[in-house]
Amino acid sequence: MKAIETTNLTKYYGALCAVDHLTLSVNNEIFALLGPNGSGKTTTVLMLTTLLKPTEGSATVCGYDISRDGESVRKKLSYVPQDMAVDIKLTGRENVRFFADLYGVSPASDRVDEVLAIMELSDRADDLIRTYSGGMRRRLELAQALVHEPSVLFLDEPTIGLDVAARKKIWEHIRALRKKGMTIFVTTHYMDEADQFCDRVGIISKGRIAALGTPMELKARLMKDVITARIEGVFSPPFVEGIVFVGQSGDEVSFTAENGREALPLLADALGKSGCTVRALSLREPTLDDVFLQAVGQQEEPHGFEDGKFRTMLRRRR
Amino acid sequence: MNGVVTYMKRDFTKWFRGRVAVISALVMPAAWLIFVGLALPVKFTGNYLDFITPGILVMTMLSAGLSGGALLMFDKILGFLNKFLALPTPRGSILVGKILFITGRGLVQTTIILVIALVIGSTLLNPVQYGLTYFILFLFGVMISAFATTIALYLDDHDSYSAFNTMISMPLFFTSSALMPYSVMPAWLATIAHLNPLSYAIDAVRDVTAGGFPMVPIAVLIVLTTIILLVCMYVFRKVTV
Numbered sequence A: 001m002k003a004i005e006t007t008n009l010t011k012y013y014g015a016l017c018a019v020d021h022l023t024l025s026v027n028n029e030i031f032a033l034l035g036p037n038g039s040g041k042t043t044t045v046l047m048l049t050t051l052l053k054p055t056e057g058s059a060t061v062c063g064y065d066i067s068r069d070g071e072s073v074r075k076k077l078s079y080v081p082q083d084m085a086v087d088i089k090l091t092g093r094e095n096v097r098f099f100a101d102l103y104g105v106s107p108a109s110d111r112v113d114e115v116l117a118i119m120e121l122s123d124r125a126d127d128l129i130r131t132y133s134g135g136m137r138r139r140l141e142l143a144q145a146l147v148h149e150p151s152v153l154f155l156d157e158p159t160i161g162l163d164v165a166a167r168k169k170i171w172e173h174i175r176a177l178r179k180k181g182m183t184i185f186v187t188t189h190y191m192d193e194a195d196q197f198c199d200r201v202g203i204i205s206k207g208r209i210a211a212l213g214t215p216m217e218l219k220a221r222l223m224k225d226v227i228t229a230r231i232e233g234v235f236s237p238p239f240v241e242g243i244v245f246v247g248q249s250g251d252e253v254s255f256t257a258e259n260g261r262e263a264l265p266l267l268a269d270a271l272g273k274s275g276c277t278v279r280a281l282s283l284r285e286p287t288l289d290d291v292f293l294q295a296v297g298q299q300e301e302p303h304g305f306e307d308g309k310f311r312t313m314l315r316r317r318r
Numbered sequence B: 001m002n003g004v005v006t007y008m009k010r011d012f013t014k015w016f017r018g019r020v021a022v023i024s025a026l027v028m029p030a031a032w033l034i035f036v037g038l039a040l041p042v043k044f045t046g047n048y049l050d051f052i053t054p055g056i057l058v059m060t061m062l063s064a065g066l067s068g069g070a071l072l073m074f075d076k077i078l079g080f081l082n083k084f085l086a087l088p089t090p091r092g093s094i095l096v097g098k099i100l101f102i103t104g105r106g107l108v109q110t111t112i113i114l115v116i117a118l119v120i121g122s123t124l125l126n127p128v129q130y131g132l133t134y135f136i137l138f139l140f141g142v143m144i145s146a147f148a149t150t151i152a153l154y155l156d157d158h159d160s161y162s163a164f165n166t167m168i169s170m171p172l173f174f175t176s177s178a179l180m181p182y183s184v185m186p187a188w189l190a191t192i193a194h195l196n197p198l199s200y201a202i203d204a205v206r207d208v209t210a211g212g213f214p215m216v217p218i219a220v221l222i223v224l225t226t227i228i229l230l231v232c233m234y235v236f237r238k239v240t241v
Helices: A041-048 A070-076 A092-103 A108-118 A134-146 A164-179 A191-197 A215-222 A260-273 A288-296 A307-317 B002-017 B019-036 B048-077 B080-085 B092-119 B127-155 B158-174 B187-195 B197-209 B215-240
Strands: A004-013 A016-026 A030-034 A056-061 A077-080 A152-156 A183-188 A200-205 A208-213 A225-232 A243-249 A252-257 A277-284
Touching: A004 A041, A016 A041, A016 A056, A016 A200, A016 A208, A030 A041, A030 A164, A030 A191, A041 A056, A041 A152, A041 A183, A070 A077, A077 A134, A077 B080, A092 A108, A092 A134, A092 B002, A108 A134, A134 A164, A164 A183, A164 A191, A183 A191, A191 A288, A200 A215, A200 A288, A208 A215, A208 A288, A215 A288, A225 A260, A243 A260, A243 A288, A252 A260, A252 A288, A260 A277, B002 B019, B002 B092, B019 B048, B019 B092, B048 B080, B048 B092, B048 B127, B048 B158, B048 B197, B080 B092, B092 B127, B092 B215, B127 B158, B127 B197, B127 B215, B187 B197, B197 B215
Parallel strands: A030 A183, A030 A200, A077 A152, A152 A183
Antiparallel strands: A004 A016, A004 A056, A200 A208, A225 A252, A225 A277, A243 A252
């Protein structure tokens, strides 16, 4: 049985299509849904955690249908939204105990001690959350989520707003949970984290999966060296044999080539002829960023911004 | 049931830790009791304090209910609600727990007001009368907190809700039978007062303190509370699924 399976999962907010016939299956693994802001990541998670009704299509979590069998689904999962909602007037222990009582875990106090220890919060457990750092609050939320030993853990942007050390720690904990057999579904827009820590990633753009596979596979699909050029002036992709234009972000344009070293001078030449000035050239191995750029295309904030639509969307997402 | 108790426990713990809020909510009704109840020269009754106390008790419950209305909205805005909704705990217990907390908090505050009233010279009642008074205040509290929660969930914005709160609390109080009996009101005010749900709660408590059993006002309160609860549940379902 797959941990998560979706079939044509679709969500419309009015006329805006947030998730577009998403078909996906997630095994026992760390799966990351990657995508720019507004690509449908959070909407997908909200549907899978039964907080939002799909417009069309279906999905199962641990074999239970999210529309028909919501309560069984909720027994199997834990959800940590990106808002960081912990009661600052309560202590760490009280916050976790609260969730243990809601889940009906017994013996509650032993289990609370256990998860606080797992998240390395034992020594600060009786301090008010007011005194916790961002990273500690996030770990406390993970402790809350772990208290009933879920099979699937949904984390929406778990490392957003945290410093480098705190991020690393969160990911170490996620890896440890994976080793214990938990399925973890993460959304993020940090490519490097997905590359480093996730078993499989799906890149989502405008509500559709644009690329799917292990980070290695996805990078191998580009299979070439990546050349990035910083340019000035009007850019039009030059045609050089063996060099493929990938995408542009700001004044940087990326290409791939079979043999980067040989391609460098050819490319510099061609760019010069096409009428722009080359300020810098660099050669490196492909990263998930390049995969992302190729899959999603040039990243831009959607303009032609419709205020009304945006408001309904915000209102429903809360 | 377990969920309801747990949600209430969370809110009570948070409330008791915010000491300033616990005290400040009592200043207004206590001031009314002392400065109006003791000082206003009225001719229609010999003990104005006894007359106004039921009105102040209901007023305390009203402001507790209206300020509590924002709680569930804040849980929603701050992301707590989404975490709670993803739990296997029955979703209705979030709403029931919240309404019972707001009402319970109001009952704690009205108890303190009752004690103050006794200290400054109102008449001591018998246990049955106090029991009935609490029952009526409980009913009214459930009604007003369900109403406030519904409006707040519907408005979904803190500024709009506090504007709404300021807009209705004083007019509701002044157009009720809290400050004077219907017989001394101008006719237009008496008409409005008879329609005001606050009056039913105040009249019921006043009737109890006079030794009666207010069948009709209690029946009206029960009907109103049921209707508002149903609407509240409907709005809650609509915003959560």
